[in-house]
Amino acid sequence: MKAAIIGGTGYGSIELTRLIQKHPFLEIGSVVSNSQAGSNFSDIYPHLSNIIDKPLEKFDANSLCEQNDIVFLATPSGVSSNLVPQLLDNGIKCIDLSGDFRLRSAEEYELWYKHSPAEQKFIKKATYGLSEIYGEKIKTSNLIANPGCYPTAATLGLLPIAKTDYIDQKSIIIDAKSGVTGAGRSLSITSHYAEINENLKAYKLGAHQHIPEIEQVLQDEIDSPITITFTTHLVPMLRGIMCTIYVNLKENIATNEIHQLYNEFYKNHPFVRVRLLGTVPETKEVLGSNYCDIGLHVDPRTNRLTIISVIDNLVKGAAGQAIQNVNLMNGWDEQTGLADLPLYP
Amino acid sequence: MKAAIIGGTGYGSIELTRLIQKHPFLEIGSVVSNSQAGSNFSDIYPHLSNIIDKPLEKFDANSLCEQNDIVFLATPSGVSSNLVPQLLDNGIKCIDLSGDFRLRSAEEYELWYKHSPAEQKFIKKATYGLSEIYGEKIKTSNLIANPGCYPTAATLGLLPIAKTDYIDQKSIIIDAKSGVTGAGRSLSITSHYAEINENLKAYKLGAHQHIPEIEQVLQDEIDSPITITFTTHLVPMLRGIMCTIYVNLKENIATNEIHQLYNEFYKNHPFVRVRLLGTVPETKEVLGSNYCDIGLHVDPRTNRLTIISVIDNLVKGAAGQAIQNVNLMNGWDEQTGLADLPLYP
Amino acid sequence: MKAAIIGGTGYGSIELTRLIQKHPFLEIGSVVSNSQAGSNFSDIYPHLSNIIDKPLEKFDANSLCEQNDIVFLATPSGVSSNLVPQLLDNGIKCIDLSGDFRLRSAEEYELWYKHSPAEQKFIKKATYGLSEIYGEKIKTSNLIANPGCYPTAATLGLLPIAKTDYIDQKSIIIDAKSGVTGAGRSLSITSHYAEINENLKAYKLGAHQHIPEIEQVLQDEIDSPITITFTTHLVPMLRGIMCTIYVNLKENIATNEIHQLYNEFYKNHPFVRVRLLGTVPETKEVLGSNYCDIGLHVDPRTNRLTIISVIDNLVKGAAGQAIQNVNLMNGWDEQTGLADLPLYP
Amino acid sequence: MKAAIIGGTGYGSIELTRLIQKHPFLEIGSVVSNSQAGSNFSDIYPHLSNIIDKPLEKFDANSLCEQNDIVFLATPSGVSSNLVPQLLDNGIKCIDLSGDFRLRSAEEYELWYKHSPAEQKFIKKATYGLSEIYGEKIKTSNLIANPGCYPTAATLGLLPIAKTDYIDQKSIIIDAKSGVTGAGRSLSITSHYAEINENLKAYKLGAHQHIPEIEQVLQDEIDSPITITFTTHLVPMLRGIMCTIYVNLKENIATNEIHQLYNEFYKNHPFVRVRLLGTVPETKEVLGSNYCDIGLHVDPRTNRLTIISVIDNLVKGAAGQAIQNVNLMNGWDEQTGLADLPLYP
Structure with a gap:
């Protein structure tokens, strides 16, 4: 199953990359970064050298959805509210790691985030992705609002x-x-x-x-x-x-x-x-x-x-929980690809 | 005015050393460390090289009091309760940086510290050295229980x-x-x-x-x-x-x-x-x-x-407040030797 | 294939534990720590809680060799020189992460390590485990002297x-x-x-x-x-x-x-x-x-x-290279269990 | 003696501030920061609160020289080469902590710094301020090129x-x-x-x-x-x-x-x-x-x-050596204001 990552040069994305790369059923399809499009991923993150050298892409909903089976959005606040509707309309499932789809109340969103909320009809489609609590809803959802850390x-x-x-x-x-x-x-x-x-x-x-x-x-x-x-x-x-x-x-x-x-x-x-x-x-x-x-x-x-x-x-507070949610959405064991021991010390 | 430091190799002592060394009216008389007696102070703390090379001494109440005008005790819990009485009897003022003379209740001390308290008559002589609050009492006290950090x-x-x-x-x-x-x-x-x-x-x-x-x-x-x-x-x-x-x-x-x-x-x-x-x-x-x-x-x-x-x-929470209290006890401006700016960054 | 770890509470062992736990063909058999025998592994390292709760064992060459297929020794200098002979005699392959079998010259060993070397006949059996250079020899060796970091x-x-x-x-x-x-x-x-x-x-x-x-x-x-x-x-x-x-x-x-x-x-x-x-x-x-x-x-x-x-x-300089050597010794792809991306940042 | 600091919001300046503030013969006159002029120094560096709350100034050679007795320049590469001539012409002594006046060869400067050097006639006036080696020249110099760290x-x-x-x-x-x-x-x-x-x-x-x-x-x-x-x-x-x-x-x-x-x-x-x-x-x-x-x-x-x-x-590699040089230039003991013990640990 191919996964796209949008917001490719932030730490959320780089942690998603690490986790997808060791997941048995997922592989990295596209990595989108408008600001760095054209550069190789490993130029910006040399720890990927020889392993993930693919070029970063500009955002294009159609081609993304053609080439991938699922999309992770690890974008700054206020970005995914514009991208997710295009992606859902293309019929692809989305995991949004930003806060754009977490709050059900538009007033609360504006009050705390100080900018405009996502469209209400898309907020209604979102399931809050706290895996342990909303596991059942997550299994059937097309849009996950992955919780804050x-x-x-x-x-x-x-x-x-x-x-x-x-x-x-x-x-x-x-x-x-x-x-x-x-x-x-x-x-x-x-x-x-x-x-x-x-x-x-x-x-x-x-x-x-x-x-x-x-x-x-x-x-x-x-x-x-x-x-x-x-x-x-x-x-x-x-x-x-x-x-x-x-x-x-x-x-x-x-x-x-x-x-x-x-x-x-x-x-x-x-x-x-x-x-x-x-x-x-x-x-x-x-x-x-x-x-x-x-x-x-x-x-x-x-x-x-x-x-x-x-x-x-970056794991249970972001990329790891996103993978856990994808596991639930696909009927896989929720520990798939996530069972490694902590790195100590 | 000569100051003795007891417990010479802990961080409280080394910070006292720094502050005494730049105080205009204080100088280091004796540094006591039973465990390291005989070694040079700068062998254990090479940052003192060429500046304070004096040997560490064993504890001896009489000679300490002869050679110094004030004593700082920066000893582990349960030590100064035994040393302070000998020092006060020799007529020297003491600043105790440990917890031994802070609690007025012997029961509370035993409950929380899990060992025997100091003698009650010496606890009664102690003034709690929170400089901003007990400044007036501190001025006339012979024994300061310097507050915890x-x-x-x-x-x-x-x-x-x-x-x-x-x-x-x-x-x-x-x-x-x-x-x-x-x-x-x-x-x-x-x-x-x-x-x-x-x-x-x-x-x-x-x-x-x-x-x-x-x-x-x-x-x-x-x-x-x-x-x-x-x-x-x-x-x-x-x-x-x-x-x-x-x-x-x-x-x-x-x-x-x-x-x-x-x-x-x-x-x-x-x-x-x-x-x-x-x-x-x-x-x-x-x-x-x-x-x-x-x-x-x-x-x-x-x-x-x-x-x-x-x-x-180590400063307001230990050695600095101890110096502030000595300033108060001697009628000096309480900022004497303590007016330097923080080290930033 | 079951792996024993000797020297269970050091950082080399804990990193071996992490890598073995995610290796597809290896699992942890015994963990030996003479000083902590009887305690649960996860009492000493709570990051293992609920995952590896097994008790630490005392060293016993016979039972170790019965219950395991390979032994990693992550012991302080001078220990494995005594243990390895007993283990080899029991017919089990050993990977020694200490320096005891690395130097061929007994004189050099004594000169630099300041204590007695391993027996010469066992040193002769050891292959220096720098995987990229000695890969061919490693494949057929029973005793690997895993290189220093x-x-x-x-x-x-x-x-x-x-x-x-x-x-x-x-x-x-x-x-x-x-x-x-x-x-x-x-x-x-x-x-x-x-x-x-x-x-x-x-x-x-x-x-x-x-x-x-x-x-x-x-x-x-x-x-x-x-x-x-x-x-x-x-x-x-x-x-x-x-x-x-x-x-x-x-x-x-x-x-x-x-x-x-x-x-x-x-x-x-x-x-x-x-x-x-x-x-x-x-x-x-x-x-x-x-x-x-x-x-x-x-x-x-x-x-x-x-x-x-x-x-x-701790990885290429110790536990990772040890696993890489085990991969070589067993004819597995040398990247087996070691292909994860670095943790960044 | 009043000292001006130019480049007021960098770490070199903030360390100069700390050292000047505890120097017995120096006090801070002006602090220049073109980018932050108008703000209070303590707004940008709250550790100065209640102690140095003065506003940051724009650079003005005349008023600076009227209100101060010496000028420290802690500016980025390529800035002091333009400011120092104006200041020297006003008859004030300058300590430049940047690299602008260190290299005697204009070719070398351009080769390594990749921009234009200071005017040769001013470079010739500069004394390289490695205090222990060039102490005698420093004593009579009006322009010190303070060494790199x-x-x-x-x-x-x-x-x-x-x-x-x-x-x-x-x-x-x-x-x-x-x-x-x-x-x-x-x-x-x-x-x-x-x-x-x-x-x-x-x-x-x-x-x-x-x-x-x-x-x-x-x-x-x-x-x-x-x-x-x-x-x-x-x-x-x-x-x-x-x-x-x-x-x-x-x-x-x-x-x-x-x-x-x-x-x-x-x-x-x-x-x-x-x-x-x-x-x-x-x-x-x-x-x-x-x-x-x-x-x-x-x-x-x-x-x-x-x-x-x-x-x-930041001390012997920048601000401290600058003060040491000022001590030499004024015939003061070179340790004046610099004798404090290291902060340990």
Whole structure:
């Protein structure tokens, strides 16, 4: 099955390339980059030398759809909303890794993204691609809105407990930390090595576009409006997201009981690993892999639950989950091509 | 004035050495390291070559007190509780950078530190050395319990608002992140480069010995019992602590008003810099300096205040605050020897 | 085919585990760690949770050979010299990742390693496992002395030109730089995060045990004694080795001509990628992969050739080359299980 | 004495700011940045908050010279060649940190810098500011061409031996490694965090503009033409340069003897520290300081001398040496304002 990648020179694309290249049923058809069309892929990314030397192409919906069986869009915000309609009209399935089709409310999109949303009729066709939660819908969908990196870690960490009535739903605080690849390959002073190395910074306080995305997922599952506090930090490392999540428990519940709840919730989901009681996961322990690892701790002094959830932002937070969704869409085992161990250390 | 340093080969000592060496009124008298006595200081730390080549000494209270005017103890937990009494009896003033004299309650000390506390009569002599808050007491004290790194950042960030009745005192959550120098120079798998680089980990959930220290400071100022949630993380960088602090506001208060409150609170304290509204500090912006920088944000959606507070853990969180306290104890300007700009980048 | 790993808790073993786990014809049989026997592998390395939870075993030659078809030894220097004889006597093939069977001369071994060499009769059975050069011998060997990380990068960079008479053989200088995983998982002040991060250091000047190994390989191919200068540096990163190699050319030869020589030399060796003229490889471009990338530059001002050669020290410099050798020994395609793209960025 | 800084938002300027601010006889007069004029200095560099909040100015030679006593130019290549003439004509002394006035030969400048050189009559007025070597000339000069970072480390490492006839002058190879701050604050894919972190790369092989600068210094001292091999590498750290220098000895000379030669050569130069025999310096050991530390090793197997020389590229390689030169120009002790210990770790 041939896969096209649009947005070929960003880190999402390069990670898709790595994962497609080792997937037994997928191969790379076309790689589209309007800005670099004509160059060889391996000129821009020499680590591909001798392996993927093909030229980058300009976007052309017709020829793309003729030569490929599926399309991944790893484009900046506001781009895929224009491309996806042309592709769907050509009858090809699309996985969009940007935020363009994630929010159902056009008002919310404009409020948080500060530009125009996709057309409503296409938004309605999109399935939110959080594989563990929406697996059944994903199987029959033609357009996947692949989740954001932070929302993946945050909602997988929260959903098992959020669906119970053990917690005060107003108390949810997500303190999120990300490696720098999350900021992409576009040049910016905030990704400049000398500014970000040996530094820790918080950014976009109260204004991150992943806030409404997390709230939308929680509300879908809980069926009542939820407002969260979500703070993002940039950590001087390449890959990895950790969400440290705080929720107040309404009554005394042992960590033990919550631990069982999580184990039960994820028992059929091999990519979510609930860690042994008394331990919490580190970001390095999922590096390069599609795992989301979760640790739990209840503090009896405050009756507050702390959830630690970690992913590799480029894998489970982007390209890996996209492949997982393609596996589901094609009826393949969801671990196909994704079963490798994390790279350690 | 001659200063002795006990615990000469840890990072606290080496930072004290740097700061004493550039202080106009202090010079290094003795450097004590029982484990390395006899070696030259510069053999162990070659960056001192040609500058401080003196031999390390064994601990001897009498000769120390004869040859020095003040003593800094930068020893592991449980050591200074035995040394300080001998030194005070010799009539010399002590600044203890360990936790041995910080907690007033012997029960709390044993509970969190898991070993025996210092003698109660010496604990009573100690003044908690948070310079901005206890400056007056510090001036006349003979024994300073220099604050922990996390408590310094956390309490300076919290105190101005904690003293008001704007907040729900049960809602305090401190999500703290530290560079790796905070773990000291003792070999450990958790400080092993290959394990910690490109990694983010949470540790000691609900069990960090700085929890009762922070609570004690808050309770002193607020006059009612307080229980906080405090989570620590290790960030792959050398220096720097950030506390991201969350508190629920009881009523609607604008960021603006809280900003004025903080500015007023710290107007006579040059080492605390309240940042412009709309901005938050990064750890690199205080590197190598004694500043504690604070940023504020109120989220109107949740009516929750987020406080970002950063320090260099080895300076304001240890050696720098120790020098600041010595300045206060001697009636010198508190910025003496501490006025250098942060090292950037 | 079942593979045993001896020395189960070092980084060589953990990388072998990753590569075996994704190899289509290999699976992990036993993991031996005398110091940690009884613990689960995933207790020590939580990134293996839910995937490889098996207990670590004590070394027992008989049971190992019964339950496995091949043995990898990733033990510290001086250990496998005692274990390999027992294993060979049991009729099982061994790949030794340590230096114990690499040097043919017992005197040289003692001189550089400072302890006793393996028995001469077993050293004679060993084939030096530099896959691209000794592939034919490897195919029929029962004992592989898997090359050191530095010698792999250095000799693959040097051999094509060293075999010609274009160069002054006395002029060879190898300035080598390595990431910190090369120093292993044993605790040491030189692998302590705070000492090695944001630092660059040279070490073991003129005394590195890889010097005689490199000279032995060069001499074998050139048939005359060679003495090199080889300097190693520790770079604050996890993985990657770069050798910057300098040789004086005896006559004027264009980079172009040398480039063709290298391309010809490696045309049937997919893991060595000679880079386009005018470009040189970076260590990140081979991260996590079995590639050795080589760049070439002739400076007409000095008539000196500079060769840049990079590998991932844990893959082509250790576990990857071990797998490549097993592929050769079994008549499998040498890329089996090793064809994944580098992890970038 | 008031100092102006031109090029106010680069890392050279920000390091000058730090050093001037702690210098007892200097204070910051004007900070010029044409691109950011009007902004406050602390808006762009918040670590200056509350300390240096002054607005950035446009360049105006007259007003600059009225309000200041000395001018530092930390501008990109090709800028100061136009500004310095205006400033000298106004009678003010200039320290140029760029390469514009370093090379005496206009042809060489054009060849290596690929643009037009400064006017010859101004180049003739310039003194090359390698403080330890040209101290006497510097004292009476009005225009200092402050040395490049690499040439400082390379020539201080080489000069004592290069001036003897112990070495084969054709054999000089300098393998240089630098932290990323050397690449400045301009955005570039080669300074993009995700590309440079966990990576080691060689760059500008045979084409670095510091080659003719190093050769010029060596030739001045040796009085015969010299051609060197010089290779630069980018190391994933902020600050620090190491030059690993290889030279062939013409006869057998003990390390001991060379060590004495170096000690003698630098005995009156406190910023050059020749390390104890058997040890070599690490870059972290000079961090934030003006020291150049040198280690020596003779390999009796090859009769080759290896010299390891380290500096902080922003201090002894730029701003610190500029201050050292100002000290010399004013008859102050050359250590004035520069005596602080390195920041460790």
